[in-house]
Amino acid sequence: MAFELQCPLPLSTYPTVTMGHGGGGRLTQLLIEQMLRPAFNNAALDALHDGAQLEVQGVRLAFSTDSYVISPLFFPGGDIGALAIHGTINDLAMCGAQPFALSAALILEEGLPMETLWRIVQSMRDAAAAAGVPVVTGDTKVVERGKGDGVFINTSGVGLIPAGIRLDPRRATPGDVILVSGPVANHGMAIMSVREGLTFETTLTSDTAALHTLVAELLATVGADAHVLRDPTRGGVAAALNEIAQAAHVGMQLDEAAIPLDEEVRGACELLGLDPLYVANEGKFLAIVAREVADTALAVLRAHPLGGRAAIIGQVTPTHPGTVVLHSRIGGNRVVAMLSGEQLPRIC
């Protein structure tokens, strides 16, 4: 097989892979849009989704994959094992699917304490059992000491998309309302507080959770009036909404005061100079729905234990397409741009 001469990313600017290419910001987007998407060009991939939507013999399937390289392996509220189960369940849920099977592939570093592996495997087991989604196939590889980092986990998953559901980032339409299912930035700040050795009056806890039952209730009520769902992981709410705004060629207007944020998380963000809109979440999602059903959607979310603090945080606009604008607490407007690199490496 002949190799093409020209790398699509200019090698003078990007001679090597940098941490920023994995941060979920502009560099990640560049790598995906310039190199990976064109290489694997096909209709399912072009949907710019958290997963692919496929139709097989009349059955609508969602299929998604994610590798988890989070450091540290254990953190308040979770660990890499639970995260890997929740994350792929959530990616499938964001396609509107009810997940029915997961795979789990472990890359272990030689020297990993067996008891650490056992704790992680138990956590995966418990998370899968709690979510009601079985791990049906797996793989285990080992790399030499110093060629890995304890454990990396890939989970992939398959789900069933009910009739009448049509989620697609390109369906974000001016007039649509943007909701979030709860307070943002908890996962990222929990990880950061461990890494930085910060202590607060209360422990910052990751929000890692499986969102498929909450999503199922939302979709059962609003159906095709749900236009886009997205879980704001790497790159946070900012990256997620920018990607949707670009895909749909629409603008977005957010109301800062409406975005739920725990006081401890706000304090930690201020201390570390981080903007909570860019911080990763693992148990929250954004929903973009038709204006007529916004209040219903909010009520459904709030009635579920995982959505009790859901809020309407903004709207889709015909103006400034591709750009997310925040109306700040102090009254001004500012652009919420896509970050270039990453502010929080290995957050998931």
Next chain:
Amino acid sequence: MAFELQCPLPLSTYPTVTMGHGGGGRLTQLLIEQMLRPAFNNAALDALHDGAQLEVQGVRLAFSTDSYVISPLFFPGGDIGALAIHGTINDLAMCGAQPFALSAALILEEGLPMETLWRIVQSMRDAAAAAGVPVVTGDTKVVERGKGDGVFINTSGVGLIPAGIRLDPRRATPGDVILVSGPVANHGMAIMSVREGLTFETTLTSDTAALHTLVAELLATVGADAHVLRDPTRGGVAAALNEIAQAAHVGMQLDEAAIPLDEEVRGACELLGLDPLYVANEGKFLAIVAREVADTALAVLRAHPLGGRAAIIGQVTPTHPGTVVLHSRIGGNRVVAMLSGEQLPRIC
């Protein structure tokens, strides 16, 4: 979530993960059987397959995952990218499925030359296009320099199992005939020759290939009389047949003289003191079929470009259940045991 006190592997014997736990031999089996399978206990997982077989709204699906950590990234006959595409296609084919979608998840090490990544991505693209199986969803993560090894790739895949196909290792039945689709040990010895800097009169070349079209032709002809398919990757023919013999509680008798082996591969194995039965393959498979269709199966395999040197290599026996016995060239019988650790680390 409460952690159980007791790790199912005795920590005094296995305090840490070793390279042998990833080698495909007895230690890998121990890790899977003692820790992983019980944790994720469910019917699909219990099938001891290369992938799971699922039924969704009347549609029979196969779902499989594999991470590729091969070193070096490029080798005669292929590279990690092509290998990752072929490997998961083959795992699906071994379930009797026609693959229809793949995922690709990359874990990149900071500092990986962008051009190296581009070569690998092109190779994945070309392999997927040649096989006619699209990559529909993906993920990219980056870890710090020294926390990975260039690139690790996970591919997962979904396939459709035609009506009338019932492949299951437990269907291996005394009287069944064992076939192999071509010469063994080429992949592993190609990798070893690069690692050891060996040169032979001809370059040893990996046999990496997508086997789904060959499998489709076989199954279209022999249908449910094909009882088990298995691609002998890590651990080679020995590990694959031992696993099946144990799963089905049957014995196996192999005829060494009948096992196809390239002369250069035989020479390299002798030089390095390796038994070709334990060396990995990436473009071959074992088929265990009803005796009545064995000759037909052989003819179908031989008529395909990837099966030209297929052979009948042995049979399933009611005697010595769980054990594979080789009738050697010099006339004796010896047990082909499962290796404890690995003889060739990071071969796939």
